[in-house]
Amino acid sequence: MKSLDDALHEVVDTAVSLVDADSGTLRFPVNGSNLKIAAQRGCPDWWVRYWDERSEQGYGIRDAALQRNQRVVIEDAFDSPWYTDPMDRDSMVQFGIRSAVTTQIVSSSGAVMGFFTTHWRTVRRPDKKTLEVLDLLANHAASLIERAQANQALRDIGNRYQAIFDSAPAGIVQVESRHLRVVEANGAFCRMLGYSEQEVVGKHIINDLTWPQDRQKDFLGAKRLTSGEIDHYRPVKRFLRKDGMPVWVELDASHLKTDDGAVGDFIGVVTNLTEQRKSEELARARLEEVFHLQRRHTANELASVLAHEINQPLAAMPIYGVVARRLLEKPEIDRADLSNVIDRMQGLSLQAGEIIQKMRGFYDCGKIDPVPMDLNAAVESALSMMVASGRRLKIDLVADLDETLPAVWGVQVHIEQIMLNLLRNAFEAIAEQQSSGGAVTVRTAVGEGVARVTVSDTGPGVDATAAERLFDLLGSKKVNGLGVGLRISRTLIEAHHGRLWVQPHVPGAIFHFELPLA
Amino acid sequence: MSDSARSASNPTVYVVDDDLVIREAVCLMLEHSALHPEPYASGEAFLEGYRPGRPGCLLIDLWMPGLSGLQVVRVLRRRHGDLPFVVLTGSASSSLREEAYSLGAVDFLEKPVDGERLLACVRRALTVAATATVSGPAA
Numbered sequence: 001m002k003s004l005d006d007a008l009h010e011v012v013d014t015a016v017s018l019v020d021a022d023s024g025t026l027r028f029p030v031n032g033s034n035l036k037i038a039a040q041r042g043c044p045d046w047w048v049r050y051w052d053e054r055s056e057q058g059y060g061i062r063d064a065a066l067q068r069n070q071r072v073v074i075e076d077a078f079d080s081p082w083y084t085d086p087m088d089r090d091s092m093v094q095f096g097i098r099s100a101v102t103t104q105i106v107s108s109s110g111a112v113m114g115f116f117t118t119h120w121r122t123v124r125r126p127d128k129k130t131l132e133v134l135d136l137l138a139n140h141a142a143s144l145i146e147r148a149q150a151n152q153a154l155r156d157i158g159n160r161y162q163a164i165f166d167s168a169p170a171g172i173v174q175v176e177s178r179h180l181r182v183v184e185a186n187g188a189f190c191r192m193l194g195y196s197e198q199e200v201v202g203k204h205i206i207n208d209l210t211w212p213q214d215r216q217k218d219f220l221g222a223k224r225l226t227s228g229e230i231d232h233y234r235p236v237k238r239f240l241r242k243d244g245m246p247v248w249v250e251l252d253a254s255h256l257k258t259d260d261g262a263v264g265d266f267i268g269v270v271t272n273l274t275e276q277r278k279s280e281e282l283a284r285a286r287l288e289e290v291f292h293l294q295r296r297h298t299a300n301e302l303a304s305v306l307a308h309e310i311n312q313p314l315a316a317m318p319i320y321g322v323v324a325r326r327l328l329e330k331p332e333i334d335r336a337d338l339s340n341v342i343d344r345m346q347g348l349s350l351q352a353g354e355i356i357q358k359m360r361g362f363y364d365c366g367k368i369d370p371v372p373m374d375l376n377a378a379v380e381s382a383l384s385m386m387v388a389s390g391r392r393l394k395i396d397l398v399a400d401l402d403e404t405l406p407a408v409w410g411v412q413v414h415i416e417q418i419m420l421n422l423l424r425n426a427f428e429a430i431a432e433q434q435s436s437g438g439a440v441t442v443r444t445a446v447g448e449g450v451a452r453v454t455v456s457d458t459g460p461g462v463d464a465t466a467a468e469r470l471f472d473l474l475g476s477k478k479v480n481g482l483g484v485g486l487r488i489s490r491t492l493i494e495a496h497h498g499r500l501w502v503q504p505h506v507p508g509a510i511f512h513f514e515l516p517l518a
Numbered sequence: 519m520s521d522s523a524r525s526a527s528n529p530t531v532y533v534v535d536d537d538l539v540i541r542e543a544v545c546l547m548l549e550h551s552a553l554h555p556e557p558y559a560s561g562e563a564f565l566e567g568y569r570p571g572r573p574g575c576l577l578i579d580l581w582m583p584g585l586s587g588l589q590v591v592r593v594l595r596r597r598h599g600d601l602p603f604v605v606l607t608g609s610a611s612s613s614l615r616e617e618a619y620s621l622g623a624v625d626f627l628e629k630p631v632d633g634e635r636l637l638a639c640v641r642r643a644l645t646v647a648a649t650a651t652v653s654g655p656a657a
Contacts, residue, residue: 311608315608320543323543326551
């Protein structure tokens with residue numbers, strides 16, 4: 001295949017030799033620019049540069065004439081109307097050119113593609129035969145250049161395709177459609193299957209390179225492609241690696257059509273699913289690990305909270321047992337005292353049971369697998385559970401929820417439990433007061449990368465000293481399990497990568513918790 | 519009965535535990551066992567209410583808000599000399615147990631504990647208290 005550059009030089013050389021000229025040029029738009037001297041023979045560089053610059057400045061008259069006429073003939077450069085600037089004539093004199101003929105090259109569609117000029121050192125009026133030869137050459141030149149241009153375009157496409165083919169992250173394989181043998185395969189395909197490029201060429205795409213269980217399906221696919229029944233065959237399948245291992249891939253096979261419409265080679269684009277699956281699995285495994293650790297941490301913490309809390313009623317029971325025995329040892333059994341002791345022991349067992357119930361509600365098999373969730377929905381759900389007791393205690397529940405709150409990472413049931421705990425604490429704080437009634441306000445708002453829930457009440461509040469001890473397991477008021485609930489809530493929120501704290505404030509307690517936005 | 523006679527025949531058991539449930543149960547048991555308990559919800563409250571010179575013993579929790587049980591024992595010893603004591607705790611490490619014994623603990627009990635055993639320990643501590651000479655503040 002001749003390149004465009006070769007073709008242009010061939011035209012100049014042929015023109016100069018055919019008409020016995022001394023030198024010649026071919027002006028042609030190079031890379032979409034103005035006409036430039038794209039090929040020449042026997043012309044000095046300074047002269048070529050001079051005329052290229054003239055073209056750029058817009059050397060209009062002669063070019064316009066050339067567009068109209070067949071050709072421009074300069075019999076004597078020293079005395080020619082075509083040279084409007086004396087510099088132009090001087091350049092010819094200095095080069096030593098006396099006469100010239102410029103011929104148009106017209107494309108098959110009739111457009112002027114360019115011009116070629118032949119120069120002589122002597123004054124000359126070209127004869128008819130010379131002009132006829134130049135016209136013939138112009139025709140030949142047009143088809144020569146057009147062919148070279150087409151070739152160039154093909155080569156560009158080819159180069160581009162080759163670059164894509166070589167560097168594509170997906171595997172690309174070209175398969176001869178009758179015998180299903182590999183014609184060519186890119187690096188990605190070869191790496192996927194563990195072969196070198198030389199090894200893979202000639203291999204049977206199904207019998208040699210496909211996992212046995214997937215062969216039959218592929219034969220059918222190839223048949224349907226060949227028959228034209230389908231344009232694309234897109235299975236998820238296994239190739240067979242050189243080392244005998246399967247490779248899961250997503251294949252997109254289609255065939256190249258030849259000019260006459262016949263079926264050409266198959267082209268397969270192959271995406272490696274094994275690698276994709278591997279990295280997905282790895283990420284999942286890592287996440288699992290984190291959550292597992294988190295779960296264990298939470299489980300440990302909850303277990304120690306549970307052990308501590310449940311130990312108190314358990315420890316009290318055998319002591320009451322001794323009291324009961326002492327009462328029985330008396331000559332006169334005081335039934336009222338004994339009944340009182342039995343009541344207390346019953347109460348203690350129930351209290352222990354309640355603590356376990358509370359932990360269950362919070363912990364729910366220890367699963368902490370946050371998913372994107374609607375925080376407002378969890379808040380509303382907890383509020384709805386407290387409406388009845390709010391009415392009974394004359395406590396107003398006020399919800400001020402940000403409707404535009406984005407989703408957060410959380411486990412809905414845990415967040416509800418935490419909300420319930422905060423609401424119960426608020427209710428108890430209000431109920432402890434002398435005056436009846438009060439209000440609890442719940443707000444949600446967006447912060448930096450987090451959503452925040454604030455629960456405030458009209459109870460006595462928590463001062464700075466109490467705030468310090470509130471989450472301390474031993475510093476908490478254990479009578480009604482306030483400390484336990486807060487401690488578990490904080491542990492749970494931290495397991496969700498959030499935080500929970502109390503804002504020292506008197507009167508009226510203010511609790512906040514935050515969860516990361518999904 | 520003179521004041522000192524009452525004290526000797528009915529010594530005081532100072533019950534120091536921040537947990538109301540335990541405090542109430544233990545005091546009730548001691549009362550029904552012919553002993554004289556005095557409940558305190560914290561170490562600070564006990565140190566404030568304690569009057570030296572009366573025979574008795576201390577039944578004390580280790581982990582409480584504020585002063586810990588062993589801190590209370592140290593302060594008491596510095597101010598008033600030794601008072602026999604029994605530790606009753608929810609959980610404790612072996613090093614804490616050793617520390618308690620080195621401070622002179624009569625016994626070290628972990629909750630939950632058999633009530634009769636607790637009672638026996640308290641009685642033993644009171645025996646120690648009766649035989650020991652109540653000394654002045656330690657040098």
